[in-house]
Amino acid sequence: MAKDVAIVSALCFLALASIAQGQDLNKIQDDVNNAKVFTVTSNVYCDPCRVEFLTSISTPLKGVMVELACRGRNSILKVTTQAQTETDADGNYVLNIAGDQEEEICEVAALMSPD
Numbered sequence: 001m002a003k004d005v006a007i008v009s010a011l012c013f014l015a016l017a018s019i020a021q022g023q024d025l026n027k028i029q030d031d032v033n034n035a036k037v038f039t040v041t042s043n044v045y046c047d048p049c050r051v052e053f054l055t056s057i058s059t060p061l062k063g064v065m066v067e068l069a070c071r072g073r074n075s076i077l078k079v080t081t082q083a084q085t086e087t088d089a090d091g092n093y094v095l096n097i098a099g100d101q102e103e104e105i106c107e108v109a110a111l112m113s114p115d
Contacts, residue, residue, distance in 0.1 A: 042093060044093070
């Protein structure tokens with residue numbers, strides 16, 4: 001039960017941290033098609049104290065599948081951009097998204113964990 005609460009806390013924090021740490025790198029040109037690109041970097045960890053920030057007993061979660069989904073402001077039910085990746089051994093992930101999502105609402109969520 002405590003492990004489930006910790007994972008749920010980590011997943012909730014993941015969504016908030018990812019949005020906060022999202023970096024808009026629209027000035028970087030994609031080599032293939034010169035499309036604008038933005039990069040989202042963050043990490044996923046177990047938060048046993050439920051304080052929603054890293055502590056000395058927080059542990060990174062490896063192999064968590066995370067997904068970024070962007071929706072238009074006027075039709076929030078329609079996903080316009082979607083990308084997935086998996087966290088590395090340190091719980092970190094990087095999502096590079098081509099295109100211009102400046103007018104969209106983008107969120108990151110954990111889909112599944114190997115634990």
